[in-house]
Amino acid sequence: LAKTTQPISMDSYEGQEVNITCSHNNIATNDYITWYQQFPSQGPRFIIQGYKTKVTNEVASLFIPADRKSSTLSLPRVSLSDTAVYYCLVGANTGFQKLVFGTGTRLLVSP
Amino acid sequence: KAGVTQTPRYLIKTRGQQVTLSCSPISGHRSVSWYQQTPGQGLQFLFEYFSETQRNKGNFPGRFSGRQFSNSRSEMNVSTLELGDSALYLCASSLPGQGAYEQYFGPGTRLTVT
Numbered sequence: 585l586a587k588t589t590q591p592i593s594m595d596s597y598e599g600q601e602v603n604i605t606c607s608h609n610n611i612a613t614n615d616y617i618t619w620y621q622q623f624p625s626q627g628p629r630f631i632i633q634g635y636k637t638k639v640t641n642e643v644a645s646l647f648i649p650a651d652r653k654s655s656t657l658s659l660p661r662v663s664l665s666d667t668a669v670y671y672c673l674v675g676a677n678t679g680f681q682k683l684v685f686g687t688g689t690r691l692l693v694s695p
Numbered sequence: 696k697a698g699v700t701q702t703p704r705y706l707i708k709t710r711g712q713q714v715t716l717s718c719s720p721i722s723g724h725r726s727v728s729w730y731q732q733t734p735g736q737g738l739q740f741l742f743e744y745f746s747e748t749q750r751n752k753g754n755f756p757g758r759f760s761g762r763q764f765s766n767s768r769s770e771m772n773v774s775t776l777e778l779g780d781s782a783l784y785l786c787a788s789s790l791p792g793q794g795a796y797e798q799y800f801g802p803g804t805r806l807t808v809t
Contacts, residue, residue, distance in 0.1 A: 616796055618796040618797070625783065625803070625805070626800075626802055626803065627699070627785045627786075627787065627800025627801050627802055627803050628738070628785075628787075628800050629800065630797050630798065630799065633796060633797060671738075673796055675796055682728070682740045682743060682751050682753070683728070683730075683738075683740060683787075683796065683798060684740065685737055685738035685739075686737075687737060688737075
């Protein structure tokens with residue numbers, strides 16, 4: 585499984601765009617990049633997944649450069665409720681469902 | 696569609712006791728995984744079940760076990776509880792073929808061992 589590196593914490597203000605970058609230099613050809621969000625005392629929530637270029641859904645955008653050695657989760661116009669821990673995971677979409685979570689990025693959104 | 700449900704939500708046990716936690720996956724999901732989350736170790740994979748068979752197992756002692764029933768509901772059991780077993784235990788389910796990394800988590804069971 586590819587190792588990921590992300591900032592431990594980030595601060596932002598309401599209404600700003602937040603970009604969280606994840607490094608995964610050893611990503612394999614079959615690996616996908618997936619982001620989860622977790623609020624305190626709750627289970628993680630799947631946000632977005634991508635393989636290359638750009639993926640967008642109603643919650644976020646995921647930007648993946650051509651070399652795929654990093655990815656950026658973009659949260660547009662954050663609100664206080666976006667305060668959470670964000671995890672970047674990299675791995676192949678195989679039949680096994682084992683997720684390996686790193687330490688994640690703790691995002692604090694202030695008024 | 697109802698999400699993943701876990702019972703009980705909170706539990707207090709004494710060292711040496713055993714505990715059983717229950718998880719009901721989203722309807723139609725056949726894969727169920729269990730995770731332990733602690734402040735010190737973060738989120739760690741325990742095991743995964745599919746069609747009543749354990750397909751993958753994390754690095755936990757044999758005191759941690761699980762099973763899955765024909766309706767995909769799953770239970771995990773921890774015997775001879777230790778103080779270090781205090782944690783949030785999370786269950787996640789997914790559809791086969793949906794993508795190994797797209798899982799849906801329940802709210803968790805907060806276990807406190809005294």
